[in-house]
Amino acid sequence: MSDDLRSRLDQAMAEFETQRQALVAARDRIAAVEVTARSRDDAVEVTLGADGAPTALRFPGNRHQKMSGQELAASVLEVIRVAREELTVRVRAGFDEAVGAVRGSAADPAEDRLQGLGLDRLLDPLRAPGGPLDPSGGKPRG
Template sequence: MSEPLQERIVRAMAELEATQAAVARARADLSEASATVRSSDRAVEVTIGAQGELAGLRFSDNRHQNMTGPQLAASIMEAVQQGRALMARRVIDTFAPLTGPGPEGSVRRGLDLDWNQVFGPALDDGSPGARGRPGRDRLRDEIDEDTD
């Protein structure tokens, strides 16, 4: 015997309210979140905020003084990319339970999110096997594909 329409509506509204509360809690948790990462040469430490913004930059032990400009820039870029990837992963992990289908009998069907499309290159932390390609390869592809 099927559930009466009014009962299904009440259950769906309760699920919607619970989901909205869970999203609000996740947003609140993430609003204060940050990731602090050091470059592999240990010369640079960056702090990345929940939205991928650079929230802090510190030069460790004055190692940067013996670096060329391009070396320092590469260290900064590496640390920022790693921090952005870490924060993107934290956002995904936080919202993943809310994007999947609900429990048995739930009206929630889940969302089909392409996190790569949401975060783009932020998911690529520069490590082997990471998603995406380094920006310089994408730029090279664009130049190679340009027929003008």
């Protein structure tokens, strides 16, 4: 392998590792997202984890004691809907931030260098007849 090709490959691998680390960090931040919301009537408060499942349900004060079962149920459903909407916004923002970081690093001049590298050619030996990625599965073509 020529020194120029080796240098470009090393640079591509370093950029890939930087992007991978950014995505792992974003995944960890998204997994840690937690949202707490309170109903408009202040009778119910709910906390949702990153997966959208409730992790806590609280009845601050004693307003809930004066509500009918139907009113309380409506309040619970309302606050879960509101919390899920907020959770969606936060998770999407985290995802967009991660994608932007990855795209942003590829939008610089390094992207031009990667285009010229021909990374697909690195797989050519594996695609050769009898190789692990041989499309014919090692069978003669014909």
